Amino acid sequence: MKVLRAKSAGFCWGVERAINLARDETKAGRKAYADGPLIHNNQMMDALRKEGIREVGDYKSQSDIEVSEKDAEDGVVVVRAHGISPQRRQYLKSLDMSFKDATCPDVGIIAGKVRWHAQKGYDVVIFGDPDHPEAIGLLGYAGERGHVVQTKEDIDALPSFEGKVAMVSQSTMFSHEFEELAVYLSSKYPDLVVFDTVCGATKERQSDLQWLVDEGAEAVVVIGGRHSANTKKLAKLATTKNRPTFHVETAEELDLDAIQNYDVVGVTAGASTPDFIIDSVCEKLEKL
Ligand code: SF4
Incomplete structure (x- = not known):
């Protein structure tokens, strides 16, 4: 099987920047608390938790944050790449914790x-x-x-x-x-x-999907969290290209019986999908 990998597959620069900013905090010995899941990918969140980056609040960044007084002492609350409202900013800054803004520029x-x-x-x-x-x-x-x-x-x-x-x-x-x-x-x-404010990284992912089709992909594998908005959109877009589409979170979820019917398979991934998962999916497909 020939596997075509979209150049844009994986982290966008805004997500990568947010992860690095949170990592910098833990490297400096502080406890990083992301205001909601820092990234919409369960596997990457598990990896980040092991590095000391914790998730507080909720997906919509609306609920109150509960961090004990002791943890808040050397804690920093991190705003995700999605950004927050001015009201939420005011609230987070009123907490007894340092504040780090990782909103994507x-x-x-x-x-x-x-x-x-x-x-x-x-x-x-x-x-x-x-x-x-x-x-x-x-x-x-x-x-x-x-x-x-x-x-x-x-x-x-x-x-x-x-x-x-x-x-x-x-x-x-x-x-x-x-x-x-x-x-x-x-x-x-x-x-x-x-103002067309769809970001460059999103546009690139959407046009790379067309590139996969133009290069002969008979089916498309889209990798990323099922709760990741941009991954779901990529999978939806792939189906509009009249290509069988397989949305998976990990290599283990690949339906090999169905996929092995194709000679050329395109692979892309949402902006919150880490490279280690994309690599493992591509390796598994290449072995077919
Ligand atoms: S605006 Fe674009 S580059 Fe920034 S985090 Fe969102 S998807 Fe990524």
């Missing part, structure tokens, strides 16, 4: 656009998943003027805006869906200001 740019436009009186429409921590954080920067949408129906359900309107995207959404919704929203608000 690409998310920081989106937050800046949301805040600036909301302050200038724009209603801000965010294309994103309302349950995803990044969208929740961005919404916090818009105050009363923020609205999260995923579909045309969501746009239809928005209140009618009297003034100016701006639109951004959560960094990990599909570019083609963002463009489609931006066109739809601008048909209602011709002066709509649109």
